[in-house]
Amino acid sequence: MKKYIILALSLLTVLGCAQFEELKGVSEVKPLTTGITVTTNTVDASVPRPDSYTVRFINYDEKLDISAQTDAAGKVSVSNLIPGRYNVTVSAEVAHSGFTYYYSGTLTNKIITSDTSLSIDVAASKAGALVFKEIYFNGSTGYYFKDQFYEIYNNSDDVQYVDGLCIGTLMPATASTTIYNWIVEDGHPENYVYLGAVWQIPGGGTDYPVKPGESIIIAQGAQNHMLIKETSPVDLSKAEFETFMVNQTVNPDNPESVNMTLKIDFNVLGTQWLSSVFGCAYVIFFPDREFDNATWVQPDGYTTKAKEFPIDCIIDAVELVNNATKINQKRMPTILDAGATFTGATYTGQSVSRKIRSTKDGRNLYMDTNNSSDDFQVNEVAVVRRDGVGAPSWSPAAK
Amino acid sequence: MKTNMKRYFLISVMALGIALSAAAQGSTTDYPARVELVKVQSAWFHSSNAAGLSIDPLARYNDLSFGYSLGRGDFRLQPEGNTNSLDIATSGATSLGRGQVWGSFNYRNLSAKDTRFNTMTLNLEDDLPFIVSDANVSPWKKQRYDMSMKAATPLLGDLAALGISANYFTESGAKQVDPRCTDYEYGITAEPSVVFQFGGHTLGLTGTYRNGGVREVPVNSNSQQDQVAYILRGLGNYTDAVVGSLSGISTFYYKRNLYGGALQYGFGGRGLKLLAEGGYSYQLVDAFQTPTKPQRMGSTIQQKIFGKAQVLAESETVLGKVTVEGFHRTTDGVEFLQELGVEWQTIDKNIRSHYDLWHLALGYDFFRKGEVGYSWMAGVRGAYDEHNDKYILPASEMTYKNVTGELYAKKNWLIGDVTVLAGLHGAFRKNLGAVYQYGGAEPTSVIILEFYHKDFEYKTAHCWKGGASVNVAFPIGGRTAMFCQLEGDYLKPLYLESKRLFAKLTVGFTF
Known part of the structure; x- marks a missing residue:
């Protein structure tokens, strides 16, 4: 009995050490900033461009939904992001010649763990009938x-x-x-x-x-x-x-x-x-x-x-x-x-x-x-x- | 293994009881007041160092009791509920050869009604936020076995003694309304210790290792209706979840390891005992989901420094004891960003929350000794608690400071060979300041409005408590006394409508 107890305690001690090792050096969370550049590489030149795009960072785990408007060049910097998994969506709409054109682009499940820059290419489509x-x-x-x-x-x-x-x-x-x-x-x-x-x-x-x-x-x-x-x-x-x-x-x-x-x-x-x-x-x-x-x-x-x-x-x-x-x-x-x-x-x-x-x-x-x-x-x-x-x-x- | 351990502990406790009973034959009656005084008289018994019992032994005693208690009223934490419990407790101390041993066994069967916001956790801890919550009102049923022992060798070579303290508990339980759970928890603590004596001075050293595990299995009785749940992360931040269906939360399990140590200094001479102890512990608790594909739900890193000093002055007729104790506990809540491949891989991990607690307490007890333990006693106690909890991103804060003062007294009458031990006590808790600021995404959720705000109200209310107890004991042969004890407490906040009542009836034996 005694040797079993000693063996069990020794094993638990070793496992405990491994558990501590996994959290060594973990640091406090810091808010992050991500720069976005919106491009329209695949959109036909005849389709009118919007003045700006709405960029949304959605983190479902954190219930975080941060929106920002790009400038005319399609650029914006978004701050106060929490490290995590994001769906980044870009959207805009332009009314032209009786049609509504929707611009959209997305990065899905994008992991953001440090300050970074991202480029999102958007596509344009007419509203679905x-x-x-x-x-x-x-x-x-x-x-x-x-x-x-x-x-x-x-x-x-x-x-x-x-x-x-x-x-x-x-x-x-x-x-x-x-x-x-x-x-x-x-x-x-x-x-x-x-x-x-x-x-x-x-x-x-x-x-x-x-x-x-x-x-x-x-x-x-x-x-x-x-x-x-x-x-x-x-x-x-x-x-x-x-x-x-x-x-x-x-x-x-x-x-x-x-x-x-x-x-x-x-x-x-x-x-x-x-x-x-x-x-x-x-x-x-x-x-x-x-x-x-x-x-x-x-x-x-x-x-x-x-x-x-x-x-x-x-x-x-x-x-x-x-x-x-x-x-x-x-x-x-x-x-x-x-x-x-x-x-x-x-x-x-x-x-x-x-x-x-x-x-x-x-x-x-x-x-x-x-x-x-x-x-x-x-x-x-x-x-x-x-x-x-x-x-x-x-x-x-x-x- | 689990069953064997339980069996070995039960056998040990029973053997100890039998041995002590045998030793009890033919002596004078042990009344409850004597047993109470015996426990106060040993300063080392109240330290983490079991080896100290070789220098400051606990006098021989045994007790066995059966209790039924209830708690009613809304002035409480919501997960606590209205409770009924059956308790069986036994403990005893004696000398084995020149060594000292002490052991205890406790069993509790608890039924709680009207609990809320605790889906799966048997024992809630204020610095372990990674739990599952739901808004349904539900009963709980719990059962716990708790066994402890201390043993000390004789003073070897008049210089040193070795000792060991150990505790083992298992607890099981189940929530009774969807979303339900079935839980199992265990914990083992081992504390080897040593003391060195130099004249009237004693130095002690204790090492502590604790290992624990929890397994919580969620389930719905009505499989057609998924139940909304919340995976809490601290200060009201949570992740949406459900219990039920293919996407429901899976088995949660927790692993706990603690290492610690303490140093003691003791002095004894001519009716005076001094014992000072200081220590440190480092604990890590990991929370996981799905044992077959472990997903990290969070971890806590807890560090604690503590100190305690006891001064006992004792004569033939009186005993006075001053106790000063305090600790500072700081806990980091770590959250993980994981991605599932063949198994969950950690991509990032950060400290997302802090839980900081200061606790200081000062107490003085005075006993006028009597024919059967003590004739009367009185005491005063003051405590200060300061909580500083923070969630870093999104920034949330919960801080509060409470100071508590308590007075108590007991009188022990010997009427024939029957003792009547009656006590009164009163306490007041004053809140010195409190802030709860939630900065997360769901300020109107049920978790914030119904759970966190209401429990915060309880934690920070000015309140008073008053109570009384009466214990009637009589000899039934040998050293054995049988007693019946009735206790009641009434808890009332100053500016809230709620209240809380506790009552307990105990029948037991001291021998």
Whole structure:
């Protein structure tokens, strides 16, 4: 017994010494200063430049959000930063010839531990016409998830046709500490998003017009879920589209709702399209190529499969994570979504929806700054076509 | 290992008890007042140096008690709650050959209701900020075993004696409302010591090593509802978290190591004892999350210098004791910037917070000796505490100074062979200044408004405390006395509506 006690105390003493060694020389934290230079190397010369850019340093761990305006040369120095992990975003908008141009650039998860200088190249894009307006992904009490839906809104001044529009989810399906380093042929993985599931709206090109201020609903299952599960907050029986899985009989088909086509299925969906109740990263896009399920890409060291699509194709993107602690685990390129939104809980009937920016001719214009941390709000209850938004004339909801 | 250690300690304590009981046969009755006086009379017993018992032995005693106590009222730290506890305690001292031994064993089963803002921590420490908090009101259940011993060799060659003090405790507990946890904590302290005697003068040296560990496992009963939690970092700064789902916080665990040492000087002669002690300790506590992929949640580096002096003057009829003690404890809170690869790698680390505490206390106790220990005693005690806590970036500050004065007295009546020991005490705490300035990002959060501000109110309130106790003891054979003791305390702040009541009923034996 005595020798065991002596041995244990000796071992604990040695381990204790190692523990002390790890903190040797640690010093007191000091505020840091970082210089920013904004460049527009990839923006066409014909696009007007803003007078200045807004630079934001966001540290989610510290709840630190410091903004500064650059000078005309695109330079600014930001002080009082705490050492840590930052998303640095640059944004500006310029109205010109009836269009609004959004400038944006981002450095994601940039570690800043000393005074430094950073350069950020920004890209310019016109405001997106179709946007995610509401996403109800986290299901309702009783582990019910078949009432998930996605509302897509025409935020522009022109009629948009959703024929051929695709909705997809990025891999990994749930925000994770695992970092995927995707391997692509051209050696530029930063130029793509990596999709595990893609559904496409059918149509000949002009079958499904959506007027300004109207929206469409994509339902996992176009049913009145309030009748199926009393805790569900939504009736989706009038949804324009549903992600109906063929070759299964578990979930019924609603003949009034147009069935979308499953184009990519690396998630191996089974009987329904269950997108993670913990929050997926969603994109909508018009594909620039034919779908080919026979090829895929994989991250270095992992067997996960995904299809790569250029970020230039993406019309709108929203990063959804479980809660605030997961924002640093973004999957979405920050050029598409510099932030993330979340409900913080599962199976609560909550949804996220885009905030109203302004109204024009009696219709809502929704915020679309490519930063869902700013653009989205959390709703206690999911609502189909919130804010009195209209349905297209061809929709079952309009009949 | 854990079970074996517990078993060995229990066996040791039981063996000691049996040995002492055997020694007790056929002697006069030991009443509670005598046991109380015995503990006061040994100055070295109240030092960290067990070897000193060879010079200043604790007189033989034993006690065993069963207590039930409760604490009610809102004038308290919110994590404390309203408490009910069952305590079993035993201790004893005797000579083994020419050596000296002392041992104790304590068991506590505690139920707390209406606790708030402590999700996973069994024992909160004011200089260990890296804990998890939540705003739900919840009960807690805790159970603790605590075992201590001191042993000293005889004075070898009339020059030196060796000694050892040790403590081992284990504690388990669980929070009862989502977000819940199940916890386990242990601590081992070993203090080898030596004394050298030169005439009436004594020099002592103690080394201290402490090792501890905590494991806290979060869980929700309702797996459909994630629970909001806050990973605290100091003075109200926190990181958002949840308990539940794939992204919920994982097992927290803590590692503690402490090294320390102390020097003592003692003098004894003709009814006078003097003992002065000064020491230093260096402690490091590391907080981690997820044992299979350890992520650092913070560390504290604590340094402490302490001093204590006791002067005892004793005659056949009276005993007077002056005690002066104080310490300065300074703790740095270190936070880590980590990145996950195959494992969490530290990219940067900084001291982000400081916790500074000065404590000074001065006390005087007087005992008029009597037939059964003492006939009456009175005492006065004053204390000064100064906290200076800072979070460096974003700058936050919590400072407060309190001075406390306390008076107490007991009278011991012998009626036939029954003793009635009754006591009264009163104390007043005056706050000499307090500032809490939060400079972080969430000044309107529940953590700041409900937790930190309200607990700060408690820590800095002027308040008084009054209480009484009565102990009735009677012999039941041999040296053994059985006693029943009732204690009550009432705590009331001057300018707040809240109050606090403590009560305890104890039944026990001294022998």
